[in-house]
Amino acid sequence: MKVKIRSGDTFWYYSQLFLVNVQLIIDSNPNLKSSSLPVGQEVNIPGFITQQYTIKRGDTFWKLAAARHISVDALLLLNQTKNPNLLKPGDIILLPKRVTYFVVNGKIEYNSTKLQEDLVKLKEIYPFITERSVGTSVLGKPLHVIKIGKGPKKVQINASFHANEWITTPILMRLVNEYVRSLTNNYPIRGLNPLPLYHQVELTIVPMVNPDGVDLILNGPPSKMKDEVIKINKGSTDFSGWKANIRGVDLNNQYPANWDIEKKRKEPKQPAPRDYPGDAPLTEPEAKAMADLARSGRFDKMLAFHTQGKEFYWGYEGFEPPQSKVIATEFERVSGYRAIQYVDSHAGYKDWFIQEFRKPGFTIELGKGVNPLPLSQFDEIYQEVLGIFLASLYM
Structure with missing residues (x-):
């Protein structure tokens, strides 16, 4: 106003x-x-x-x-x-x-256009939110970055690295909405006063890392790449299993954390709907933008929202600091999700973040079932991850 x-x-x-x-x-x-x-x-x-x-x-x-x-x-x-x-x-x-109501309606098919519309609404009502683009996708769509708060502690949370895990974006946007709404109305979230967090934490949100992939799932193939995308998908127009970016590169297999191991053992040796790590690390504009953001942001903590499994991974090759275990224990307590220190996986954003910066990094697998998870799980997932969101700010 x-x-x-x-x-x-x-x-x-x-x-x-x-x-x-x-x-x-x-x-x-x-x-x-x-x-x-x-x-x-x-x-x-x-x-x-x-x-x-x-x-x-x-x-x-x-x-x-x-x-x-x-x-x-x-x-x-x-x-x-x-x-x-x-x-x-x-x-x-x-x-x-x-404004006491939610601006973000997350219980819809949430493509990049809907994200842009909600960002405009949120910034209009809550102009202490700052928003910029950290880069662009293959098709030139902006990779939006939201910042809230001015504190010395720096936390980054991102969503939709994988196209058919797009429900993570409306979940994250609703969490943002919950936080800013509580700030202006001065009411607690699960008993936690949000105003001290605003003064203590600079929260950075990347709500949709892979907008081209999400739009492919929800809108169908873009006209300029229709034939190429269908070819990558082996002639099928069913894109429900697509995880990669629009060029068929899995963005969460693009990071220089034992990338060569993943390259050697991943079955796809060319662009594919999932699991193809590319010809080299950080070849894709979305992956490079997220690496640049991590380097410039100097984050104390990073959370990557994925689906599915109701579990999260918090270690990588022993590079994680002791604080990671303390945070993981609290995440497990407030969410009911299972904490797993190590998995046989490399080249992910969380892996690289921990290896590069020796700071706590987490891959959070929201919900349970077959991707893409149905919107009928939205409320359940939201309540489960709300505790993790809050804990990431106050710990």
Whole structure:
């Protein structure tokens, strides 16, 4: 919600007027200096939208404010061109509405277009969220990166490395929505106060690492690569088993962590719907972008959301730090998922992250069944992974 600054207004006053933490307001207005707000310029108030209201006989600002448990000055701020003493039936005014609902509807087929739409909505309501592209896919689609918080602890969470594991994206986006909603409404999540986390943690989210692959699963093959993709899929137009990017390279087998072992033993020796590690490490733009992000982000912890198995992997070749076991124990407790230290697998993003940075890294296998998991599992998976999400921030 945008309001126009009046003489004497301050971020602190807006915080008291709308009951929103002042740091969230400051971070929602990075181009404004809190020491001197310019009169007449617009300022963002996070967690609110405006609604039009038609004045009825007997309405006054005082009555409207009292009925909605808001300050009269909030109405005056939103309706600076209106004389509150001259209201008449039929006049249109603006009312502030606190957003307490979920913006993200995750229980739908969630392609890259839907992701883009939700990012626009979230940034509009919660402008303390920052968003940028860390790179592009083979087909030129942006690889979105969301940041929330300004703390010294840096956590990265990503989803949809694999195309037919696309349900991980709406799950992760709903978690983001839950977090920012709780921040502006100042309510706990499972008893945990979110505001200290905002001040302690810089959270980086990559909600869809493989947008071309996800769109292939949900929308069918792109016209410019239709023949090539069907050929890679052995002539079939059933793409439900497709994990790779649009060029048939498995993005989670692309990292220089014993990549040569995976290259030698993986059955596909050419582009395939799954498991082909490419001709060399980091040949694919999506994999390279994620490696660049890890190098520049200097994350203290990384979580990669996959499906399926209701388990997670937290070690690699003994490179994981002692803290990883402590975190894994807590993840297991809050989710019911089984913690597994080592599996016979290499060249994954988690493997490389642990090897490269000696920091805790986790591959979280959400849900259970046959990929792509059905949306009927959404609520169950969400409740299971919510504890992991929160633990990743406070540990």
